[in-house]
Amino acid sequence: MTAPSLNPVALDRIEPPRLREPFLLTPGPLTTSFEVKQAMLRDWGSWDGDFRAMTQEMRDRLLAMLGKGAGDFDCVPMQGSGTFSVEAMLGSFVPRNGKVLVLVNGAYGQRSVETLKYLGRDHVVLDKGDYLPPRGAEVAKILEEDPAITHVVAIHCETSSGILNPVGEISRATYAAGRKLLIDSMSAFGAIALEAGEIRYEALVSSANKCIEGVPGFGFIIARISELAAARDNSHSLSLDVHAQWSHMNRTGQWRFTPPTHVVTAFLEALRCHDAEGGVAGRGARYLRNRDVLVAGMRELGFETLLANRWLSPIIVTFFCPADPKFEFERFYELMKNKGFIIYPGKLTIAESFRVGCIGQMDEHIMRSVVAAADQTLAEMGVSNAAPPAEALQERTKLDA
Numbered sequence: 001m002t003a004p005s006l007n008p009v010a011l012d013r014i015e016p017p018r019l020r021e022p023f024l025l026t027p028g029p030l031t032t033s034f035e036v037k038q039a040m041l042r043d044w045g046s047w048d049g050d051f052r053a054m055t056q057e058m059r060d061r062l063l064a065m066l067g068k069g070a071g072d073f074d075c076v077p078m079q080g081s082g083t084f085s086v087e088a089m090l091g092s093f094v095p096r097n098g099k100v101l102v103l104v105n106g107a108y109g110q111r112s113v114e115t116l117k118y119l120g121r122d123h124v125v126l127d128k129g130d131y132l133p134p135r136g137a138e139v140a141k142i143l144e145e146d147p148a149i150t151h152v153v154a155i156h157c158e159t160s161s162g163i164l165n166p167v168g169e170i171s172r173a174t175y176a177a178g179r180k181l182l183i184d185s186m187s188a189f190g191a192i193a194l195e196a197g198e199i200r201y202e203a204l205v206s207s208a209n210k211c212i213e214g215v216p217g218f219g220f221i222i223a224r225i226s227e228l229a230a231a232r233d234n235s236h237s238l239s240l241d242v243h244a245q246w247s248h249m250n251r252t253g254q255w256r257f258t259p260p261t262h263v264v265t266a267f268l269e270a271l272r273c274h275d276a277e278g279g280v281a282g283r284g285a286r287y288l289r290n291r292d293v294l295v296a297g298m299r300e301l302g303f304e305t306l307l308a309n310r311w312l313s314p315i316i317v318t319f320f321c322p323a324d325p326k327f328e329f330e331r332f333y334e335l336m337k338n339k340g341f342i343i344y345p346g347k348l349t350i351a352e353s354f355r356v357g358c359i360g361q362m363d364e365h366i367m368r369s370v371v372a373a374a375d376q377t378l379a380e381m382g383v384s385n386a387a388p389p390a391e392a393l394q395e396r397t398k399l400d401a
């Protein structure tokens, strides 16, 4: 692979290009920088003042991404993968007698529904299938008809399709009806603005290994201080109690239970890189270029995206598998991997698909190499036309009308 890398010096320090680790075109874990990996080469005591200062710096940097209005919020890191933080948010902020409207258009929305079942919290679901966003007017109607609903849960970027949901209009509908919004911004936070002064919400969650480009090991909940204070005794879980973690951390500077120390030091380095790249705007702009180069190049090869242009996110893109019977996803995957690119299988009910992530330490040059590798792979497979089955496209057009 001859692609120039975003950080060629750093990558070459790891291993010669021939042996270079493949790029992870996956929405987390993702390709991290050399500096982020290097930051993990030291051990830290969790109770030590240095580590406590690092935890505080991390919380402050994350909060600053909310822009104006951040002063009403606090940031609570939580051990575990992103799902642990979603569960912590739902269990801590939805009171036991609350009722949730979950806006679903993919696997992560479904996961929130499943989580509420485990938690025994009453809920209703608006399920839009694979292709379509929940709209503000639909939310307004459901809230008007069901006054028992206290909270709305929205997925910012539904990573299973890559759709960017319209959280602004969802928020306006939620607060016009006097209810509260909780956002799973796992795969968007840090690259797509969610400014507290512009979009109202009570809490959001994200994790270390998505758009901030850290390694996996913890998530974080950013919530209104008034909600944090009111969350006492709501949680069903000792370890996932956001209120308890928050008050302990503010009192002692420490995490309640063993923190993923190395992951935190790597994340702090990732946050500094994020800042150096121009914060949320700079990071988002690079991902957008990645996506535009990827989508234009793949379309030139005949591939088509699941989503209409207006709903494509800069995070991850779903492509239909070609209709050509010579195309076989497992083979395509292996041949792409041999060229240095790990792609992601699709997660759709309706048509065969695969996904390519645009996040991580990659730039538009890498994305051009991804397209070139796909082109070469099609030729190796004997696929002359990457066009999807006509029915798949028709279905999409019908639904988006």
Ligand SMILES: *Cc1c(COP(=O)(O)O)cnc(C)c1O
Residues within 6 Å of the ligand: 027, 028, 081, 082, 083, 084, 086, 108, 155, 157, 158, 159, 184, 185, 186, 187, 207
């Ligand atoms: C990644 C992700 C999660 C969390 O997944 P984990 O595997 O638990 O880290 C939750 N929601 C969305 C939208 C995601 O992209």
